[in-house]
Amino acid sequence: MNERTHWDKIAPSYNDEIFDVFESDKDGKLVKNMNRYIQASDTAIDFGCGTGKALHLLSPRFRSVVATDISGECLTAAKARGFGNVTYKRADLSSKAVRLPQADFVFCCNVIMLPEIARNESMFSNIQKSLKPGGIAMIVVPSTDSMLYSAWRMIDWYRKEKVDVDDIPASELAYFSGSKRDLLQGIIRIDGVPTKHYSGPELQVLMQRAGLSLVKLEQLNYKWDSEFAEPPKWMQAPYPWDWLIVCRADK
Numbered sequence: 640m641n642e643r644t645h646w647d648k649i650a651p652s653y654n655d656e657i658f659d660v661f662e663s664d665k666d667g668k669l670v671k672n673m674n675r676y677i678q679a680s681d682t683a684i685d686f687g688c689g690t691g692k693a694l695h696l697l698s699p700r701f702r703s704v705v706a707t708d709i710s711g712e713c714l715t716a717a718k719a720r721g722f723g724n725v726t727y728k729r730a731d732l733s734s735k736a737v738r739l740p741q742a743d744f745v746f747c748c749n750v751i752m753l754p755e756i757a758r759n760e761s762m763f764s765n766i767q768k769s770l771k772p773g774g775i776a777m778i779v780v781p782s783t784d785s786m787l788y789s790a791w792r793m794i795d796w797y798r799k800e801k802v803d804v805d806d807i808p809a810s811e812l813a814y815f816s817g818s819k820r821d822l823l824q825g826i827i828r829i830d831g832v833p834t835k836h837y838s839g840p841e842l843q844v845l846m847q848r849a850g851l852s853l854v855k856l857e858q859l860n861y862k863w864d865s866e867f868a869e870p871p872k873w874m875q876a877p878y879p880w881d882w883l884i885v886c887r888a889d890k
């Protein structure tokens with residue numbers, strides 16, 4: 640898939656179409672962790688900035704911010720937010736040739752989720768290369784465990800309404816239309832787009848491989864309306880989640 644064309648096409652309707660992590664972060668963990676882990680306030684990179692939804696959090700905390708993305712259209716929308724200390728750079732962040740200035744902090748929210756596993760690993764490695772020694776990254780990625788748990792809740796909900804698992808409409812299971820190989824690698828279709836999901840132990844291995852020390856791996860919880868159009872009131876905690884990784888470049 641060509642992400643540049645894909646995301647350039649989505650950019651004009653991005654705010655309506657793309658899940659908003661910043662609005663949906665039920666317990667405000669993104670801001671809490673930024674407040675806890677941002678120490679040096681020199682430079683930050685928004686790695687895969689999209690239309691710039693994180694810039695209101697990053698711009699006031701840093702002297703300068705580099706917002707980078709593969710999509711020129713997304714960068715144009717990000718620029719229109721008008722933050723004076725942000726510069727913009729179009730780049731394929733999965734490329735081994737990518738060159739970014741070294742930063743104290745990297746933020747990367749729902750970008751490292753390509754169906755091409757090797758390119759995701761390159762992005763983790765590029766984050767490591769973009770950090771100053773001791774620099775911190777906060778990375779958000781989809782969770783395999785949350786996806787399986789949400790599927791179980793959906794089946795359980797049907798069961799409560801006396802619908803047997805065999806009678807659940809096929810459209811509800813469209814997530815799982817990929818091959819066994821995709822499924823075992825955590826590649827699940829979201830709105831038809833194959834999207835890489837991660838298990839917790841897998842992330843521990845990947846951080847180590849990228850030369851990043853895992854500081855914290857926690858759940859960034861969302862309400863059930865992030866999964867279902869009209870979730871029943873009785874459906875409460877545990878909630879669905881993305882992984883929030885806090886890691887450090889110890890070099």
Ligand SMILES: C[S@@+](CC[C@H](N)C(=O)[O-])C[C@H]1O[C@@H](n2cnc3c(N)ncnc32)[C@H](O)[C@@H]1O
Pocket residue numbers: 642646657660686687688689690691692693707708709710713730731732733747748749750
């Ligand atoms: C789901 S959006 C998230 C954007 C933003 N971080 C946010 O949370 O609103 C994914 C973004 O990753 C960017 N992206 C995907 N693949 C990329 C790549 N190889 N290099 C750079 N950016 C990429 C897309 O252009 C898109 O803006």
